[in-house]
Amino acid sequence: ALVNVKDMMQAALEGHYAIGAFNTNNLEWTKAILETAEEQKSPVIIEVSEGATKYMGGYKVVADLVKDLFEAKKISVPVALHLDHGTYEGAKAALKAGFTSVMFDGSALPLEENIAKTKEIVTLAHFMGATVEAEVGAIGGEEDGVKGRGEVADPEQCKLIADLGIDMLAAGIGNIHGPYPANWLGLDFDCLAAIKAKCGDMPLVLHGGTGIPEDQVKKAISLGVCKVNVNTECQQYFAAATRKYIEEGKDLEKKGYDPRKLLKPGFEGIKEIVAIKMAMFGSVNKA
Numbered sequence: 001a002l003v004n005v006k007d008m009m010q011a012a013l014e015g016h017y018a019i020g021a022f023n024t025n026n027l028e029w030t031k032a033i034l035e036t037a038e039e040q041k042s043p044v045i046i047e048v049s050e051g052a053t054k055y056m057g058g059y060k061v062v063a064d065l066v067k068d069l070f071e072a073k074k075i076s077v078p079v080a081l082h083l084d085h086g087t088y089e090g091a092k093a094a095l096k097a098g099f100t101s102v103m104f105d106g107s108a109l110p111l112e113e114n115i116a117k118t119k120e121i122v123t124l125a126h127f128m129g130a131t132v133e134a135e136v137g138a139i140g141g142e143e144d145g146v147k148g149r150g151e152v153a154d155p156e157q158c159k160l161i162a163d164l165g166i167d168m169l170a171a172g173i174g175n176i177h178g179p180y181p182a183n184w185l186g187l188d189f190d191c192l193a194a195i196k197a198k199c200g201d202m203p204l205v206l207h208g209g210t211g212i213p214e215d216q217v218k219k220a221i222s223l224g225v226c227k228v229n230v231n232t233e234c235q236q237y238f239a240a241a242t243r244k245y246i247e248e249g250k251d252l253e254k255k256g257y258d259p260r261k262l263l264k265p266g267f268e269g270i271k272e273i274v275a276i277k278m279a280m281f282g283s284v285n286k287a
């Protein structure tokens, strides 16, 4: 069965590695992430945004797809199904549909309201055996209409939210969603160290995993990051491989337009980048 992230996060914290959380969009994405995790013997978090959930047909469709594929493919590594950047309503709906973990992203709310709603989601999620990620200090960039202000989190506020019984904390440390601009200043490690010092053993989450240089990812993991979110990079690999197939005219060859053929290179592209990230995060052979 799918699991929550509790044991994954604890093992990652103690073993100084991180678990990759990859956003899914459809059947190909879900299959690619599951297959790669099994091949790499790596625990994995399949996450989904509210936008992608809507695209796929709702929380139940997503939960059923992930659960059924997990079983049909006889996956033996730990897999969690997590709601990414959830609203208050979305987090509740995801839990009801059988998600094993949810992010409640109250980073755009006034702190008092973020605290109150995070608390409520924690109570509900833990009652249902699920885990909760909360956020302080919005991540920059934009993901599925969720806009971040790009701020760096205040360690004191992180401590307030961390003490609400959450299982992992996402904090803005100069990271942004989508590709990084050429003039990006890099991650703010002083801020990350200050958050770590305040929040102790709270597993930290690094959003915007696309395009962060390997040395910075590793340094962030050494400072307490236990989960790294990757979305855009899977899309880029999928798009590049699909473009190559079409530019080479393969879709015009015998039955090359069959979706099972047309989508295959993109599928393999997702598998390739997921494996690269798992190696970078140190989660290979940790299942």
Ligand code: G3H
Binding pocket: 023, 084, 085, 143, 176, 177, 178, 179, 206, 207, 208, 209, 210, 229, 230, 231, 232, 233
């Ligand atoms: O919540 C998802 C991630 O933060 C993904 O960020 O698209 O930059 O990889 P990314």
Ligand code: ZN
Binding pocket: 085, 139, 143, 177, 207, 208, 229
């Ligand atoms: Zn994010």
